[in-house]
Amino acid sequence: MTTVDDAADTGPALRRFMRRWPGGVAVVTSAAGTEPVGCTVSAFLSVSLRPPLVLVSLAEGSRTLAAVERQGRFGVNVLAAAQSDLATRFAAPTCDRFSDVPYHWEHGVPVLEDTVAGAVCLVDRIVAAADHALVLGAVHHCRQDDTTRPVVFFAGSYYGLSP
Ligand SMILES: Cc1cc2nc3c(=O)[nH]c(=O)nc-3n(C[C@H](O)[C@H](O)[C@H](O)COP(=O)(O)O)c2cc1C
Structure with a gap:
């Protein structure tokens, strides 16, 4: 186990620390x-559940953040294990991210097909935090597919979730 007590090293150390935190991936x-x-x-x-609020953290300068701020709504699409290619594609700096990706519009928001779960949210408030914006969304509606497994991001790689 590596420990760090020098404040100057905390940024890279935090990055390494967070690489050990497994999590789902959404678009x-x-x-x-x-x-x-x-x-x-x-x-x-x-x-919170009452009211139903979710949060996404988006980097300042994100084009998605600019669109969310302007439109006042956003979708959260939880990717399935078979959709790790979409995680890579929607993080890539230059490409037509939606090209050949099946989606439909719901309440002015693109909703990806074949995901584990999806929600459409109305922006409740946006809180600045360092170089990110914490976007709180009131869930307008959501649905999930209980038979599909999610992709998990861990230590820079994508994994399927096995029982
Ligand atoms: C697995 C993974 C998770 C990511 N999580 C976030 C995140 O939570 N917030 C964020 O702002 N960027 C995150 N990114 C980076 C963005 O997807 C990337 O910077 C993207 O190009 C931003 O696109 P935009 O400027 O069109 O919004 C993540 C990337 C990957 C591969």
């Missing part, structure tokens, strides 16, 4: 005019 979607936009996120969590 946050929104729209810029009539164009679908979206990016891969792992910083997603449920905040």
